[in-house]
Every structure is written in structure tokens, then in C-alpha cells.
Amino acid sequence: MIPTRTLKELAEYLGGRVIGDENVSVNGLAPLESAGSDKITFLANPKYAAKVAETGAAAVLMAPGAESHGRNVIEVANPYLGFAKLLTLFYTTPHPPLGVLPEANVGTEVTLGEDITLYPGACIGNNVTIGDRSVIHSGAVIYEGSVIGDDCLIHANAVVRERCRVGNRCIIQPGAVIGSDGFGYAPDGRAYYRIPQIGIVVLEDDVEIGANCTIDRAALEVTLIKRGTKLDNLVQIAHNCHIGEDCMIVSQVGISGSVKIGNHVTLAGQVGVAGHLTIGDNVIVGAQGGVPSSLPADAVYSGSPTMPHKEWLRAMAVVPRLPELKKNISSLEKRIAELEAAIIRK
Amino acid sequence: MIPTRTLKELAEYLGGRVIGDENVSVNGLAPLESAGSDKITFLANPKYAAKVAETGAAAVLMAPGAESHGRNVIEVANPYLGFAKLLTLFYTTPHPPLGVLPEANVGTEVTLGEDITLYPGACIGNNVTIGDRSVIHSGAVIYEGSVIGDDCLIHANAVVRERCRVGNRCIIQPGAVIGSDGFGYAPDGRAYYRIPQIGIVVLEDDVEIGANCTIDRAALEVTLIKRGTKLDNLVQIAHNCHIGEDCMIVSQVGISGSVKIGNHVTLAGQVGVAGHLTIGDNVIVGAQGGVPSSLPADAVYSGSPTMPHKEWLRAMAVVPRLPELKKNISSLEKRIAELEAAIIRK
């Protein structure tokens, strides 16, 4: 059952202001083309501004200065953010607290917060703490001594190994593994001797981890993912890494051991980062980039090995023409030899 | 216990015809070199045709026109397909229906088909439908409201999240995740605001999903994988993708959001596809290819960024010789400068 809201209520929720009739009611959000008269729509991309004139929506969420074509408008600084917030308002509901459902396994000395949900088949080890309102889905396993914060959502078959710490409002998608052993071995002749991985993983508040990601525990201290950073699916974070705040790590990225990444960094899909490097704040690395050495802040890189993005674009434009260039060089060589012969003959 | 079959029975099963004694019986399949007189063998690759003369097998599966060397033969148009079908006939058995085993967790309002099997530790949420003869292994978790078709095989610790739909005869290998949240955030200053992912995933009939794959639910509508498409292990399909029929998506491929892929497309291992692209029917992308823009149908591409495969082969042949080319250019430069000087002197 989707609630009905007046434009006045929505403007307050979004921190915007109504232009037009603030008592109009809507019960949901829809695109400019398909919205009916009981819906609000949004103009996030100025390229679609002309569609505002024709939309059937009851109101339009738009940025200050956009042309309203006489529509009821909620003006907000960032309409795309407003769209996301209205999606949340209209189409999501908080998980109702169901308590410890039968067939959930709870160890000894466990501290359970208020209004939690443990689904059947969730396994909570000894000495674990689960914060208020957190939800642990079926088959998720929290090993001994770990701490899960408030308002967390741990999806099915995710694993948090021993002594790790998950902050508040973290979301862990199904199958993700937090705290697996780091990949550390000491050569012993031709064989390898396992180096115990006695550190932990710490996820700060508002961190989100994609499905089937793997985040290794530190050898001695802490693998750290700071506040607000989001990982897409199948990302690998090796032991001892420190990832800054508000980073976006896209699917299938692999980060080797002991890498330090600044704040607000974006690593696009399938990027690889070699061990022990530092990546500065606000860096963007393009898809499939391979980072072999530390990257200064505030720049965009691409390629494997990485180089400045624009340089890479220019270099890649030449690659398909390499056979032609090679032929040109041979041809020039021949012409020069002829010229040399001609000069000598004279 | 492997059943014994006459050549007549096998020819009927395969839609082929017997040349020789149709009453000969065999109890299995073996390679040309090692088959004994109670086995049938097969000639799928013409390069091994001479081995037919020496095989100890009771009969040979071969294409029309191949030399039989006087052997009993079952002629079929596609002997490799015939080999696969005989493997199925001789060496696989349908899963016996075991019902709901103790320790399987079944929610409320669940619809269970006939002759199903739910293993211990399988978790079936409320309002789920499981089709006839489907098998759900231990630790697999089906969230609320999802539908699993007939004759499906959902392996251990696979996860199907809420409201997703799995067709008939689908196979989901262990640990695969269907319906995790798409990776969508709206920038809110330097932080990111989560965009609710309220869509679903639909797998049509005969889709097979490899171990530890991740297929994200759509933001608003449907992430769709059409009939007959097969995914190898550790493949990532982002939100809103539509993958056509009869595609082969090899291990560790990553497909970004909102990509549309045609029918009968092959993406080789570790390929990456950027967001919002279209890939035409029958396209093949070679291993580790990086697709930065849409690809027309009926062609083969390689490289990162991708180019036509043959062009890529020629370009890659030059790469190891780049230092030599660079030196050649310097040398030509010097020789030209000398020529220029000589001309001027004259």
C-alpha cells in the first residue's frame, strides 16, 4: 500500500519548495513520459526539459531555473537526489522486527539489540553483538566475537569471520565474505608456510558491500573500509588495505595487499591495483585499468599500466593503426636509402 | 548401475540410423582409443578418422559419409551432440524426489510442486512457489515472493532474493546470487545516497547460472536473462541488463548496468562491457576484451578497447616490436637530417 502525500509534505521531506498548488496529492513517482495524474515526475537531465510541457504528472521535481511550463513544481537543488529520496519514501518500508525466528542458531554470551530480526538458518557465534534493528538473513554466519552495528542488513549466506567489526547502517549483500584469511605465505624452500592472519576487518558506518565480495582480514592489524564507501559485487580487497571515505569500488575490482586509498576515489569495473601503493583523494581509474604504482590525487587514469586518461585515449587511438605505421616506416626506410644512393651518385 | 542398450534403441534416442547389426548391445561410452567391446565410441573430429579402424568398441557414432571401416555405426548429423546425449543417457539419473527433508525451513503461504526435494538447511521464504520436480539443496535461500519453475536445480548456498522469477529447467550452481541490489547511488555532496532497487530479476527457461555469479535486480523494472543462455562461474550482471537467448557468457565476465545483448552472443573469459551499450546478435568478444561502445551484430571483436578481431591480431603482433620501431624512427630522423644537410651544401 503506497502512501499518498501532498506536495507540501514532499517539499518538506526533500528540503525544497513548492511552486503551484501545494495541496495536490500524489501516490508515487514515474518517468516524464508515463506518469499519470496521481504521480510526481522529475527532470534530472536538462536534455529532457521539453517533455515537462507534455507530461501527465501532477507535479514535477526540478532544479531552480528550469522551465515549469505552468506545472506544479517542487524545486530542489539536486533533482536526481530528490528522485532517489522519493523512491525511498514511496516504495520502501523498514523491515518489521521479527525477533529471533525458529531455526536461527544463536551461540552463548550473545548480545542482541532491540527490534532485531534473525531469520531461520542464520548462525550467530559466541560473544557476538548485534545492534538495534539489524536484520540477519538466512544462512548468514557471524563468527565468534564479531560486532554488528545498528540498522545493519546482512543478507543471506554472507559471512563475517571472527572478531570483525561492522559499523551502523551497513548493508552486506548475499554471499559476501568479511574477514577471510589474507593471502600471506613465507617461502620455505619451494613450499610455502602459512603466515597466520591474526588481524581483523573493520567496516565503518554506512559502508555497503556487494554480493560475493571478499575482504580479507589483516595479517596483524586492520583491513579498514571507511565511512560511506560502497563496493559493487565480486570485489576483492586484500589484507591490510585502508580504503577511504565515500569511495565507489565497481564490480570485479581487485586491490592487492596493504594499499592505501584516499577519500572519494572511484575505481571502475575490473580495475586491478598492485600491492603497497597509495592512491590519492578523488582519483578515478577507468575500467580494466591496471595500477602498477602510486597515483597522485585529483586526476583520472586509464590503461594497463595506467597513464593519465587523456593520454591513454590518444594512445589507444593509434593502436589499431600500428600495422600501418610499421609499414609506413619500412616504406620511408626504402625511400631514404634511395635518396642516400642518389646523393652519393651525384 | 548403467543400463544396457541396443544400437537400435540408441539410434532412436538420437534420431540417427544404424549401419550394421542393430541388435548389438552396449552399456556405456568411451573414447576411440580405450573403448572395450561393451562400449560405443564416437568420431566427432575428422582428424581422428583413422582411429575408427583400430577401436575396440562395439560401435561408432559418426557423421554421414565418414569411413566406417566395417564397424557397426550409428549415423547422426552431429556426433558431438550425440556424444553429449549418450553421456546423459548412460551416466546421469534424474534426482529422486525426496520431499521436504527434516531441517529444511519453509515459510508460510508457500506453494510446493509435486515430486520436489528440499534438502536440510534449505530456506524457503513466505509466499514462494517451487515448481514440480525442482530440487533445492542445503543452504540455498529463496526470499519472500519468488517463483522457481519446474525441473529446476538450485544448488547449495545459492540465493534468490525477493520477488525474482526463475523459469523451468534452470540450473543455479552453488553460491550464485540472483537479485542482489543494483549498484545505484545519487551523489549527495561528496557522499552517496542509496537509490532503492525495487525491480527484480527474471531468468527464462533453460537458463544456467555458474557458481558464485552475481545478478543484480533492476532499479525499477527487470534484469532479464532470456531462454537458453548459460553463464559460467563468477560472472557479474549489473542492474537493468537484458541478455538475449542462447548466449554463452564465460567466467569472470562483467556486464555493466542497462546493457542490451542480442541472441547467440559469446563473451569470452574476463570480458568487461561498459554501461548502457547494445551488443548485436551473434557477436563474439575475445577473452579480456573491454567493450567501450556498442557493437554491431555478426562480428568478432577483441582487445581493450575492442576492435575487429583480425585488426586486433595484427596490432598485437606489432606491440612487442614497438621499442624497435621507435629506434627505427630515430635513426630515420638522423639520416634525413644528414640528407637535408647534404642537399643544402650542394
Next chain:
Amino acid sequence: MIPTRTLKELAEYLGGRVIGDENVSVNGLAPLESAGSDKITFLANPKYAAKVAETGAAAVLMAPGAESHGRNVIEVANPYLGFAKLLTLFYTTPHPPLGVLPEANVGTEVTLGEDITLYPGACIGNNVTIGDRSVIHSGAVIYEGSVIGDDCLIHANAVVRERCRVGNRCIIQPGAVIGSDGFGYAPDGRAYYRIPQIGIVVLEDDVEIGANCTIDRAALEVTLIKRGTKLDNLVQIAHNCHIGEDCMIVSQVGISGSVKIGNHVTLAGQVGVAGHLTIGDNVIVGAQGGVPSSLPADAVYSGSPTMPHKEWLRAMAVVPRLPELKKNISSLEKRIAELEAAIIRK
């Protein structure tokens, strides 16, 4: 509670010798800079030799010939290995045998060794054998007929499918899948017919498998990983591969079907290997390498497609300068044309 040990005891444990006071006791290990007087420290990298003079540690683990600065010393041939062994001694404890905990699911005809632990939610199929002292964590699923050796550690939500064999002292991190179906299909018109994968996976002794790895069962025979080989997280091993002894396969590597890899091979992160190749002993392939053809032993390769590592370094140094080279060639072309014209004019 960390035990206290004398230098004499530690030297015996490590096979080294004490120089100085062998009755000094320590209760742990710490870095040169931060070790207190109750700790032993270590000098593994000669670059830090000067720090030995200033360390507060009670003793230093070092190689023969290093300068002791008058400290108590334990001399060992390989101090880094010694460090790893002391970490194990001081900071790890064997898992106490807990038996079959309530809520573990055990099938029929199961053989359980002595001093095992089966955690709640572990699922053991019929006819499975679990060796002495092995530990199976919550949510791990061992299918029918598999064999797990002695002293194994199978972490949460790992899966071992039917009839596979795991050697002694193997460690399988959370979410890894052993024995999923190989990716084999026979074309049947435009559709694909599934080839039954009736083989198995064998992991020999001391093999370690990272989190969320996937190792496919063979089509007919055995996918084999030999003694001592270690896999990092999210590695894909396709059907029929044979991986040698003491290999290091780093995160997100993908190995295609029927590849044969020698002993002591290192594949760095995100490497891909095409099908049916052979890789010789002691080969190293650099990160993101793409191996398109077999690689001879005892060499280092990089690039996609791979080439000898040093050749690759030289070639990659030229790539960012390709636009400049292209321009140079055009300029040379122009100068040559002018020279040719000048010669003709004369």
C-alpha cells in the same frame, strides 16, 4: 593467554641457535620499532639492519652474519619464515574439538573422524567421510560421497559437491565452491545441449582455497590441484585443469578448461589463461596477463597477450608515446617528399 617461552625453547622450535642469554623469556613478537622488553623482534629485510641497535626487544631473530649490536640473537637461515613460525606459536591455538554441535545436519552412512567439529548449520551428505580433527563451519555443505581429509578447515558456506576428495591439512575459506559443473555444452542448432559433467575435483594435501573461489568438476575425469598449492580469493579453475605443486594463484585469476600447469608457478592477480594450454614449472605471469598459448618453463611473462616480461616493460614504455611517434612519422614523410622533390629538381 599468550605463553612465555625462553630463547632456548624458541631456537629449538625454529631450528636456529641462540647467541647471548638463552634463558631470557619472551611472550610474543613485535616489529623492531615497537617491540618492548618482553618481546622478540626480527630482521627479515637487511635494509632495516640499523634498527637492531635501537630496538627495545629482548632478542632479535636474524640471519647468520647480520650485525647483532650486542643483542640477544636467535640465528636462523630464513628469518621471515621464522617470523611466520613464531606468529603461529604465539598467536594461534588449535581448534578445540567440539564434536557434532546441535543443529548440524549429518546424513546417513557418514564416517566422522576423531576430535572433529561440526558447527550448527553445517550440512554433511550421505556417505561422506570427514577426517580426524577437521572442522566444518556453519553453513558449509558437503555433498554425498565426498571425502574430507584430516586436519582440514572448511569455513562457513563453502560447498564441496558430490564425490570430490579433499586431502589433509586443506583450508577452504568461506563461500568457496569445489566441484561445480564444468561449463560444457554441445551446439544443437543455435541452442546449447548440456554435456553432463560426471568427473570430480581432487585437492591434494596442504592445498588452500580462497574465499568465493570456484573449482569446476571435470567433464569425465579429474580436476586436480596438487600438494601445497594456494589459491587466493575469487579464483576460477575450469574443468579438467591440472595445477601442479606449490603454485601461487593470486586473486581473480581465471584458468580455462583442460589447462596443465607445472610446479611452483605464480599467476598474479586477474591473469587469464586460455583453454588446453601447458604452463611450465616456475613460470611467473604478471598481473592482468592474458595467456593465449603455452608458456615454456622458468621464465617471467606479462601483458595481454603475454610476452617475456622485460620485452613487455619496454613495449609498454612506448605506448604513451604512440601519438608522438605517429606525428614523427608524418613529419618524416613530409621531409622525405621534399628531399625527393629537391633531388629531382636538380
